Amino acid sequence: MSADKVTNGSERAIGDDGFRAQPKGFATKAIHVAQDPEQWKSMAVVPPISMSTTFKQHGPAQHAGFEYGRSGNPTRDVLERCLASLDNGKYGLTFSSGLGVTTTIITMLSAGDHVVAGDDLYGGTNRLLRQVAMKMNIAVDFVDTTDLAKVEAAIKPNTKLFWLETPTNPLLKVADIEAVCKIAHKFPGVMVVVDNTFLSAYLQRPLDLGADVVMYSLTKYMNGHSDVIMGAAVMNDEALYERLKFLQNAAGIVPSPFDCYLVNRSLKTLALRMERHKSNSLAVAKFLEAHSKVERVLHPGLPSHPQHELAKKQTYGHSGIMSFYIKGGLDESSAFLKALQVFTLAESLGGYESLAELPSVMTHASVPAEQRAQLGITDGLVRISVGLEDVDDLIVDLKQALEKV
Ligand SMILES: Cc1ncc(COP(=O)(O)O)c(C=O)c1O
Numbered sequence: 001m002s003a004d005k006v007t008n009g010s011e012r013a014i015g016d017d018g019f020r021a022q023p024k025g026f027a028t029k030a031i032h033v034a035q036d037p038e039q040w041k042s043m044a045v046v047p048p049i050s051m052s053t054t055f056k057q058h059g060p061a062q063h064a065g066f067e068y069g070r071s072g073n074p075t076r077d078v079l080e081r082c083l084a085s086l087d088n089g090k091y092g093l094t095f096s097s098g099l100g101v102t103t104t105i106i107t108m109l110s111a112g113d114h115v116v117a118g119d120d121l122y123g124g125t126n127r128l129l130r131q132v133a134m135k136m137n138i139a140v141d142f143v144d145t146t147d148l149a150k151v152e153a154a155i156k157p158n159t160k161l162f163w164l165e166t167p168t169n170p171l172l173k174v175a176d177i178e179a180v181c182k183i184a185h186k187f188p189g190v191m192v193v194v195d196n197t198f199l200s201a202y203l204q205r206p207l208d209l210g211a212d213v214v215m216y217s218l219t220k221y222m223n224g225h226s227d228v229i230m231g232a233a234v235m236n237d238e239a240l241y242e243r244l245k246f247l248q249n250a251a252g253i254v255p256s257p258f259d260c261y262l263v264n265r266s267l268k269t270l271a272l273r274m275e276r277h278k279s280n281s282l283a284v285a286k287f288l289e290a291h292s293k294v295e296r297v298l299h300p301g302l303p304s305h306p307q308h309e310l311a312k313k314q315t316y317g318h319s320g321i322m323s324f325y326i327k328g329g330l331d332e333s334s335a336f337l338k339a340l341q342v343f344t345l346a347e348s349l350g351g352y353e354s355l356a357e358l359p360s361v362m363t364h365a366s367v368p369a370e371q372r373a374q375l376g377i378t379d380g381l382v383r384i385s386v387g388l389e390d391v392d393d394l395i396v397d398l399k400q401a402l403e404k405v
Pocket of ligand 1: 099125
């Protein structure tokens with residue numbers, strides 16, 4: 001491990017792989033923050049699931065911390081506090097899905113406000129901005145967030161929200177969070193939200209880099225077992241937290257206590273899982289890059305990636321998600337996807353199991369065809385989520401499927 005200077009002048013430790021080195025303590029926080037057995041009368045080591053929708057009060061309006069399950073729940077509270085600590089944030093809030101977080105943040109805006117969003121985004125975020133926010137007279141501009149001059153030029157006097165996803169979905173472009181935040185914060189009243197779903201709190205911590213809110217589809221790496229749909233927002237500013245907490249209750253987009261229990265359980269292995277995703281995915285990326293039927297691999301851990309140096313500077317490594325262009329079009333990519341045996345042809349990402357999909361007709365079908373063409377989301381672009389299986393089995397599977405093309 002060595003030390004280097006980051007742009008803000010502070011020391012940054014570098015790991016053997018060239019990415020930021022993890023400071024000590026992440027796994028301990030994931031296992032212990034907010035989990036103290038002494039908070040429960042039973043002294044339960046694993047936080048119990050409180051399914052009750054209502055809580056007894058000592059006297060009228062004299063409750064013991066919880067009143068009604070939508071406004072607060074003990075199992076959810078444990079998860080929210082643990083999540084906040086993982087992002088070095090003060091406050092965490094959970095929602096019934098990742099898009100539920102986005103919807104709630106949009107309800108902070110008013111007609112006439114303006115949003116700047118990355119041009120390569122999760123398809124559902126794109127759909128929500130275009131087909132819901134714009135209908136409410138909220139203007140949205142999409143910009144290439146890797147181009148800082150375009151970022152600055154996109155901000156208007158009525159801009160209230162900068163929505164940044166990095167690495168982007170599905171093209172894995174990496175935006176400079178610190179630089180984007182500095183630009184956005186030159187303009188009063190602009191809130192920067194970073195969708196950190198692709199990397200998890202283990203591999204990237206946007207609040208440390210100047211973001212106002214970090215949001216997640218917890219459905220992906222943070223839960224990691226493909227059995228919960230949930231979202232979260234973490235922040236430091238108290239007034240922002242109070243507003244979002246109000247909206248969490250007022251709009252009612254809340255998760256179930258059982259799901260909160262599952263995600264809290266999953267966080268205990270987040271560090272371990274992400275290390276394995278990281279090493280499996282780099283091995284797979286190198287294999288694909290060397291294959292004659294593959295045109296180009298998009299993986300920030302490869303030196304060929306246009307923002308490889310930036311990825312090393314701002315993240316603690318790359319996760320299991322990558323995309324690649326197979327030589328040919330829909331026939332070739334379909335033949336490949338249908339031939340996979342260990343990888344499953346399915347949407348989503350971030351689970352222990354490896355998945356593969358075709359964004360142009362699956363996750364990103366709702367992105368207008370013109371925008372897809374402009375961005376390069378072609379029928380030959382395959383997205384994979386490398387899971388936790390033995391990496392040799394994954395490579396054998398990819399090899400045999402590529403032979404069927
Ligand atoms: C980057 C990203 N953000 C947000 C979402 C939305 O999350 P959810 O499906 O939990 O609503 C997804 C879902 O795929 C995603 O990939």
